Amino acid sequence: MFIGMLRGKSTSAVKLILGMCIVLLAVLALSGVxxxxxxxxxxxNQAGVDPVSESxxxxxxxxxxxxxxxxxxxxxxxxxEKNPVTYSFTNCPRxxxxxxxxxxxxxxxxxxxxxxxxxxxxTTTLGDIEILWATGSHGDGMPFDGPGNQLAHAIAPVxxxxxxxxxxxxxxxxxxxxxxxxxxxxxHLKTVAMHEVGHALGLDHSKDxxxxxxxxxxxxxxxxxxxxxxxxxxxxxxxxxxxGLPVAQAPVASNVTATATTTVRMRSxxxxxxxxxxxxxxxATVPVLGRNADGSWLFVDYQGSQGWAASYxxxxxxxxxxxxxxxxxxxxxxxxxxxxxxxxAKITARVRSGPGEGHQMISRVMTxATVPVLxxxxxxxxxYIEIDGIRGWSSAHLYEINxxxxxxxMMINQDGM
Numbered sequence: 001m002f003i004g005m006l007r008g009k010s011t012s013a014v015k016l017i018l019g020m021c022i023v024l025l026a027v028l029a030l031s032g033v034x035x036x037x038x039x040x041x042x043x044x045n046q047a048g049v050d051p052v053s054e055s056x057x058x059x060x061x062x063x064x065x066x067x068x069x070x071x072x073x074x075x076x077x078x079x080x081e082k083n084p085v086t087y088s089f090t091n092c093p094r095x096x097x098x099x100x101x102x103x104x105x106x107x108x109x110x111x112x113x114x115x116x117x118x119x120x121x122x123t124t125t126l127g128d129i130e131i132l133w134a135t136g137s138h139g140d141g142m143p144f145d146g147p148g149n150q151l152a153h154a155i156a157p158v159x160x161x162x163x164x165x166x167x168x169x170x171x172x173x174x175x176x177x178x179x180x181x182x183x184x185x186x187x188h189l190k191t192v193a194m195h196e197v198g199h200a201l202g203l204d205h206s207k208d209x210x211x212x213x214x215x216x217x218x219x220x221x222x223x224x225x226x227x228x229x230x231x232x233x234x235x236x237x238x239x240x241x242x243x244g245l246p247v248a249q250a251p252v253a254s255n256v257t258a259t260a261t262t263t264v265r266m267r268s269x270x271x272x273x274x275x276x277x278x279x280x281x282x283x284a285t286v287p288v289l290g291r292n293a294d295g296s297w298l299f300v301d302y303q304g305s306q307g308w309a310a311s312y313x314x315x316x317x318x319x320x321x322x323x324x325x326x327x328x329x330x331x332x333x334x335x336x337x338x339x340x341x342x343x344x345a346k347i348t349a350r351v352r353s354g355p356g357e358g359h360q361m362i363s364r365v366m367t368x369a370t371v372p373v374l375x376x377x378x379x380x381x382x383x384y385i386e387i388d389g390i391r392g393w394s395s396a397h398l399y400e401i402n403x404x405x406x407x408x409x410m411m412i413n414q415d416g417m
Contacts, residue, residue: 072208073230079202080128080157080166083235084119088127094172100348101189103273103361104178105131105168108193110272112201114265114310115228117236128165129200133172140164144171147185152192154199166200168193178348179366180220188220195221203230228262237263238279256288256318258298258311266307269328270297270389273362278305288316290326292389299326327389341373341403343383349399351392355382363390373401376408 087109092098106122109129113120120129137143142153151174157166170176176189191212198213206213208226223231260280267274270292280286280302289306290299298311308328311320351363355377365371365387374391375384382393396405 072226073206074204075234076156076202076204078156078158079234080118084121086121086123086127087129087131088123090130090132093133093176096176100178104190105193107272108190109197111194111223112197112231115223115262116231117238130167133170135172146173151187152196154196157200157202168196168200191221202234237282238265256320256323257285258288258300258314258316259285260314262313264309264313266302266309268307270308271363277307278302280309288323291320291323293325294388295320325389339373339408341405341408342370343373343385343399343401344370345399347398349394351387351394353392355393362392363387365394373408376410378410380405
């Protein structure tokens, strides 16, 4: 079996060394050296993570003016020859909330989808990329080894591997977490998922130490300039294949603009959970009409359509702090908290589009975060809250309520109207 593997170091150094690359896979396969049974894997493994090194989320790192300026990426020599490619979840991890775990991996997949010409669509049936958690031997000839060392692996997108091609497997014996790890045993799920999906799409380990695809795991990391260049070398930039949906309100004058550093998806709301409604071309400069509370998403106008785009994909001209915080539709956000009642999340809580588990998840409230309670349902079992400019419903039992919930008005229309 021709594999790349990340071996855990026996010292306490802050490194997880990823092993051999898979660049020669296509050449070796064509030469007959390896048969279809010799599955190509790219692995991620864990040694020890010094929490001091985890200085915070780097998903919002700046991107270069254009991908052509970066050339440290390494390609496997194989890629998906179909578009779109589907992905699906086979099971759930034992130690995490299933929906939240799926959402973390979904966001990892969407991060690649957002920056390249390959469309990645989730399906409830069997996807081209199957995502699962397993322990020990699990049918691909590459058994997991318990806590530590090998964390996950991804199978190269080689057509003759059939159903195995592109699959991503996580070791279910690891201590997976959503939030920044606080000790050497906790592993950040989204970071590892993004790295493994990169392999599943045809990227090998980069020579750039700042890249997501670098062969050393150092905690939370996201798609960096070199990763962007590599994935676009395989699939090109995103294409404008989804069309724009005009938004009713007229553009608001703004002195702040944003210039796209790659082709950027414009979405109907401030988050990757919202559907794409248009694409902003590489190099285009757009007026910034609004932003969410932390400035990570911008409400912009592009060719008559208005929507949301991730701010890290732009070069901002002007002071973003002068741009108003707006709601999902681009209207002015309500000043302060009209009810005076707040809720503090006891654990990471899902925010849904309606008051019930059957409604779509649209955001999350992280553990310890305090949000305003704008309304409630009749039984007070669900709260209508606001987080980062997004309004939605969250289960009341997941929060400590600050104030008298009985003074909060009940909502008849579940959409908050």
